[in-house]
Amino acid sequence: MTTTQPAAKGKANGKASASLRVVRGACPHDCPDTCATVTEVRDGRAISFGGAPDHPITQGWLCAKVRPYLERVYHPDRLLYPMRRVGPKGEAAEWERISWDDAIGEITGRWKAIIAEHGAAAILPYSYSGTLGLLQLGVCDERLWNRMGASGLLSEAICGAAAERAVSATLGDRWAPDMRDLSASKLIVIWGNNPASTGPHYMPFLREAQRNGSYVVVVDPRRTLTARSADEHIQPLPATDAALALGLMQVIFSAGLHDEAWLEANSVGWRDLRDRAAQYPPERVASITGVPAETIIALGRRIGTTQPSLLKFADGVQRHGNGGQTARALACLSAITGQIGKRGGGLAYSTSGYIHWDAEAVGHASECPPEPREININRLGAALGGEVSDPRIMSLYVYCANPAASTPNTQRVLAGLRRDDLFTVVHELFMTDTAREADIVLPATTQLEHADLHKAYGQTFLTYNAPAIAPLGEAKSNWDVMRLLAAGMGYDEPWLRQEVDEVIAEVLDATRATNPLLAGITLERLKAENYVPLNFAPGQTIPFADLRFPTPSGKVELRCDRLAAEGIDPLPDYTPAAEYAGWAERRAAGQDDRLALISGAAHHFTSSSMANVPSLLKREGEPFIELNAEDARERSIAHGDLVEVRSARGSCQLRAVITSTTQRGVAVSPKGRWPSLNADGRNINSTTSDALADLAGQSTFHSNLVTVRPVAPAESTSSASSAESGASSATADAMAVFHP
Numbered sequence: 232m233t234t235t236q237p238a239a240k241g242k243a244n245g246k247a248s249a250s251l252r253v254v255r256g257a258c259p260h261d262c263p264d265t266c267a268t269v270t271e272v273r274d275g276r277a278i279s280f281g282g283a284p285d286h287p288i289t290q291g292w293l294c295a296k297v298r299p300y301l302e303r304v305y306h307p308d309r310l311l312y313p314m315r316r317v318g319p320k321g322e323a324a325e326w327e328r329i330s331w332d333d334a335i336g337e338i339t340g341r342w343k344a345i346i347a348e349h350g351a352a353a354i355l356p357y358s359y360s361g362t363l364g365l366l367q368l369g370v371c372d373e374r375l376w377n378r379m380g381a382s383g384l385l386s387e388a389i390c391g392a393a394a395e396r397a398v399s400a401t402l403g404d405r406w407a408p409d410m411r412d413l414s415a416s417k418l419i420v421i422w423g424n425n426p427a428s429t430g431p432h433y434m435p436f437l438r439e440a441q442r443n444g445s446y447v448v449v450v451d452p453r454r455t456l457t458a459r460s461a462d463e464h465i466q467p468l469p470a471t472d473a474a475l476a477l478g479l480m481q482v483i484f485s486a487g488l489h490d491e492a493w494l495e496a497n498s499v500g501w502r503d504l505r506d507r508a509a510q511y512p513p514e515r516v517a518s519i520t521g522v523p524a525e526t527i528i529a530l531g532r533r534i535g536t537t538q539p540s541l542l543k544f545a546d547g548v549q550r551h552g553n554g555g556q557t558a559r560a561l562a563c564l565s566a567i568t569g570q571i572g573k574r575g576g577g578l579a580y581s582t583s584g585y586i587h588w589d590a591e592a593v594g595h596a597s598e599c600p601p602e603p604r605e606i607n608i609n610r611l612g613a614a615l616g617g618e619v620s621d622p623r624i625m626s627l628y629v630y631c632a633n634p635a636a637s638t639p640n641t642q643r644v645l646a647g648l649r650r651d652d653l654f655t656v657v658h659e660l661f662m663t664d665t666a667r668e669a670d671i672v673l674p675a676t677t678q679l680e681h682a683d684l685h686k687a688y689g690q691t692f693l694t695y696n697a698p699a700i701a702p703l704g705e706a707k708s709n710w711d712v713m714r715l716l717a718a719g720m721g722y723d724e725p726w727l728r729q730e731v732d733e734v735i736a737e738v739l740d741a742t743r744a745t746n747p748l749l750a751g752i753t754l755e756r757l758k759a760e761n762y763v764p765l766n767f768a769p770g771q772t773i774p775f776a777d778l779r780f781p782t783p784s785g786k787v788e789l790r791c792d793r794l795a796a797e798g799i800d801p802l803p804d805y806t807p808a809a810e811y812a813g814w815a816e817r818r819a820a821g822q823d824d825r826l827a828l829i830s831g832a833a834h835h836f837t838s839s840s841m842a843n844v845p846s847l848l849k850r851e852g853e854p855f856i857e858l859n860a861e862d863a864r865e866r867s868i869a870h871g872d873l874v875e876v877r878s879a880r881g882s883c884q885l886r887a888v889i890t891s892t893t894q895r896g897v898a899v900s901p902k903g904r905w906p907s908l909n910a911d912g913r914n915i916n917s918t919t920s921d922a923l924a925d926l927a928g929q930s931t932f933h934s935n936l937v938t939v940r941p942v943a944p945a946e947s948t949s950s951a952s953s954a955e956s957g958a959s960s961a962t963a964d965a966m967a968v969f970h971p
């Protein structure tokens with residue numbers, strides 16, 4: 232929506248003037264909040280950017296990382312022209328500017344030759360979370376590639392595939408309570424989720440619930456920002472949560488605190504679950520998790536006796552070798568006290584299941600050749616290295632992703648990207664570590680420069696993003712590039728030529744035809760109103776309130792026979808994550824000095840997005856690793872020392888932060904750093920594993936055993952780039968904020 236009116240109700244600086252335009256949009260980043268935004272534009276330049284004051288969830292403010300968005304949009308390092316690499320790939324790459332015509336001609340020429348020689352399966356599009364928009368991600372992930380017959384990418388496996396699968400298997404779909412109903416909760420258990428950093432608009436509602444008498448428990452190996460404001464913080468050893476959840480169920484079942492009538496009427500397999508849980512008495516669970524038995528008993532009783540009670544989790548906790556069963560255990564725990572379907576109770580994982588965009592309208596797959604194969608996003612390095620053959624991957628087209636920073640086992644990814652015979656195109660805002668490895672780099676637009684439609688995974692509004700400014704330089708949106716590539720390939724289907732609004736309307740209209748939550752929500756309305764709530768019938772905002780579950784049985788599947796049919800245990804169970812098998816025992820015996828390393832969200836970046844914005848780098852401080860004081864002392868590591876962190880995969884150098892936020896044996900180093908801005912040109916994903924979890928091909932970033940040792944001054948490789956970025960010497964600031 233473009234108006235010449237003041238920004239929005241209550242926005243103080245919104246004086247109308249002839250040249251001031253106010254444009255409403257949506258934050259595109261991977262975050263449950265999907266804020267509605269307001270951009271003020273004068274003479275074609277965005278001059279202010281903020282949260283929509285009238286939006287019930289955004290409430291007029293944006294998070295720390297997106298507040299300085301204009302710094303990102305107008306960053307001097309924005310890519311503005313297509314470029315071709317001259318000379319070697321990697322750090323020393325040199326570039327020459329080329330025209331869009333030349334770029335598209337060269338790319339499609341190479342692709343036609345690859346298709347003729349190897350088949351279209353030799354081409355792999357690679358994308359994930361640069362934007363979550365329906366058009367610039369969803370449609371762009373499908374149409375051109377379907378038409379071409381390119382290899383598919385199992386992309387959600389990098390993030391939350393196991394939990395998505397586990398929650399859908401248990402409850403039927405991913406529906407979650409509205410955060411505005413939190414004040415009705417009397418007990419809120421936030422499990423392996425750090426909304427204060429990763430979905431901050433939850434926090435005011437959580438505070439309100441606490442003021443209302445709700446008791447908040449956080450279960451997280453790290454004392455996160457979220458944990459610090461909870462009433463209770465429980466710190467299990469990483470990847471032991473399935474045991475903890477089963478132990479809580481044991482306490483609840485054995486004390487008769489489960490809701491038997493509810494379970495009889497609304498679930499499948501509760502007795503089997505009870506029998507499974509019986510194998511997890513508190514003492515056994517205490518020895519697995521490190522959580523004292525009394526704490527387990529007390530929390531089990533609390534969950535069994537406090538209503539309504541809510542269990543909230545997100546994707547961090549399931550990025551382990553046993554993440555699938557962990558997510559299943561959490562989903563089952565949320566059900567056994569009969570809280571699902573009640574206001575203030577149930578399971579809060581994701582709201583993304585309310586809208587499933589019509590797949591045919593998104594991808595037109597029925598008019599295309601079948602997808603030849605699907606490659607797991609986490610196995611990129613392995614796939615490029617030869618795990619995938621017949622045909623090998625000969626060309627990679629990367630957009631909305633930064634695999635050299637964010638994909639596990641990045642040294643393997645880099646080796647793959649450096650293959651001489653691999654033709655790589657990267658469509659990006661910046662010269663990322665991935666773009667440096669490309670043959671051709673194409674300049675992308677930011678959210679301020681293109682249109683899109685966004686659903687949310689943490690709330691229930693649809694939000695339209697109107698372009699606020701013209702593309703910078705020669706930048707083009709994903710969809711515009713896809714259309715050029717399609718034309719260059721000679722594809723002439725009308726659905727590869729549509730205008731932006733035509734695509735969005737097509738998908739919205741097709742989805743509305745079968746989903747009453749979209750009744751009355753048209754593109755025209757979205758453009759006029761910016762955001763529109765999903766059309767829940769009055770009193771129907773509570774998920775599963777009618778106790779009808781879209782599972783095969785129509786009930787909560789505590790025992791899930793669909794999983795059994797795939798050879799997966801139909802009941803949740805605890806099996807140590809492969810990386811951690813036997814580790815605790817060896818550690819106790821003094822035979823293994825490795826630490827379990829968790830690399831969850833950084834407060835000031837979204838994955839590697841924003842991790843080149845100077846003011847945010849300054850606030851986040853130097854790349855660091857949090858170590859428990861005793862672990863540090865044993866390794867002769869002092870606060871502020873440069874340390875080498877090494878796993879079976881590789882190593883990187885980080886600054887040691889000695890802290891009480893982690894327990895012994897557990898280290899924490901947030902994700903998202905650009906390798907090229909780190910001291911030794913590597914980031915934490917040099918150490919993470921590309922092994923897959925027990926469900927859905929899930930990533931296992933947090934199942935990562937590392938040695939940590941001080942780097943002698945002579946060994947340190949401090950880089951000019953990190954000093955230039957203003958990132959050095961900011962550790963003290965970061966500590967002041969994040970390490971009380």
Ligand SMILES: Nc1nc2c(c(=O)[nH]1)N[C@H]1C(S)=C(S)[C@@H](COP(=O)(O)OP(=O)(O)OC[C@H]3O[C@@H](n4cnc5c(=O)[nH]c(N)nc54)[C@H](O)[C@@H]3O)O[C@H]1N2
Pocket residue numbers: 261262263296360390391422423424425426428429430450451452453455467468469470471472545546547548551829830831832833834835836837838902903933
């Ligand atoms: N500021 C910021 N916000 C983000 C992102 C970001 O990078 N930065 N990333 C976005 C994305 S892509 C996603 S998927 C979401 C993720 O949102 P979250 O899941 O909330 O984020 P994470 O930090 O990945 O993981 C949450 C917590 O899980 C804990 N954890 C790790 N292992 C275990 C375990 O074994 N047991 C338990 N109980 N806890 C464990 C970590 O310590 C961490 O505090 O956040 C989104 N929002």
Ligand SMILES: Nc1nc2c(c(=O)[nH]1)N[C@H]1C(S)=C(S)[C@@H](COP(=O)(O)OP(=O)(O)OC[C@H]3O[C@@H](n4cnc5c(=O)[nH]c(N)nc54)[C@H](O)[C@@H]3O)O[C@H]1N2
Pocket residue numbers: 261358359360361362367389390391546550629630631632633634636637638639658659660661663675676677678709830831832837838839840902903915916919932
């Ligand atoms: N160690 C560790 N690593 C992790 C995780 C972890 O917990 N620990 N979490 C994982 C998770 S949950 C996720 S979701 C992944 C995310 O991994 P990725 O999806 O690779 O996300 P980013 O690293 O943020 O890279 C996104 C890139 O897209 C670019 N971009 C933004 N908008 C656009 C656009 O409109 N067009 C184009 N062409 N490009 C655009 C941005 O500039 C940025 O470089 O990271 C994973 N990596």
Ligand code: SF4
Pocket residue numbers: 258259260261262263264265266293294295296297298430431432837
């Ligand atoms: S990242 Fe999340 S909290 Fe921050 S502005 Fe975007 S949607 Fe809002």
Ligand SMILES: [Mo]
Pocket residue numbers: 261360389390391546
């Ligand atoms: Mo993610």
